[in-house]
Amino acid sequence: MTQEVTLEKRGDITVVYINRPDRKNAMSQTMWHGLDACLDELADSSARAVVITGQGESFCTGMDLQFDNPMIATFQQAISEKDADIARTLLYELRGILAKVETLPMPTIAAINGLAYGGGAELTLACDMRVMEKEATLSFSETRLGLMPDLGGTVRLIELLGHGRAMDLMCTARDISAEEGLQLGLINRVAIKGGALQTALDLATKIATNGPLAIREIKSVALAMRQRQAAMDTETEAAVRCILSDDSVEGIMAFLRKRPPDFKGTA
Secondary structure: OOOOEEEEEEOOEEEEEEOOHHHOOOEOHHHHHHHHHHHHHHHOOOOOEEEEEEOOOEEEOOEOOOOOOHHHHHHHHHHHOOOHHHHHHHHHHHHHHHHHHHOOOOOEEEEEOOEEEOHHHHHHHHOOEEEEEOOOEEEOHHHHHOOOOOOOHHHHHHHHHOHHHHHHHHHHOOOEEHHHHHHHOOOOEEEOOOOHHHHHHHHHHHHHOOOHHHHHHHHHHHHHOOOOHHHHHHHHHHHHHHHOOHHHHHHHHHHHOOOOOOOOOOO
8 A cells, every 4th residue: 555545444434545635636656556455455344434535625636647657658658659458458457446446345435625637537436425525626527638538437427417417527528516516416415615524424424323234235236237348348449549549649738738739530
């Protein structure tokens, strides 16, 4: 386990902290590995509920696109060599980690305490429930970079909100407020500023007072209803095509140079 992801046990509840506040909790390779290790520990734990949140003023702003993130070198190699296998392997690895979040045997709650963009927004979808501070912002922002939600997010969002609403949020990549998220059914509770963690803990405590076997069995039934491997694989192949496109190069360079992208829609 690394210091970029830490666990805190609060009685029957375990809190997972993403701990890169200096980078707005953007996802580095070390962070992903730390999250993976935490999830393996939680899968065998007696926790009755798990809360995932970010340290500082952000929940998680998606993949860290700075060049000191080793995953970016892998990404660049896939693009420069037009190697679908490299991109596919990376996506399956990261998708597998979010699948571990989703398949934990106990209920999981995302406490969205600030920005939740891209992969960070997808992480919230892998949780069973979401609590969001009134001033926080959530966005499926990948299309701004010429990419798409590629860690299961496309499938999960359509499952959660239905086709039309999910398409709106993904294709516009617009910012979603807590109030709109609650109205759409994306968010379960709205918290005051600085209150996401406490609101999530209150919800987790209420869950933890009920029969633990019954709660875990409810979770197992909920997971059994999700027969969507083919859709997930289709998402991955679509995402690989986006990654290898000229648009992804343009989108990422525009983001790093803080200028509007000039997309051509070409592979």
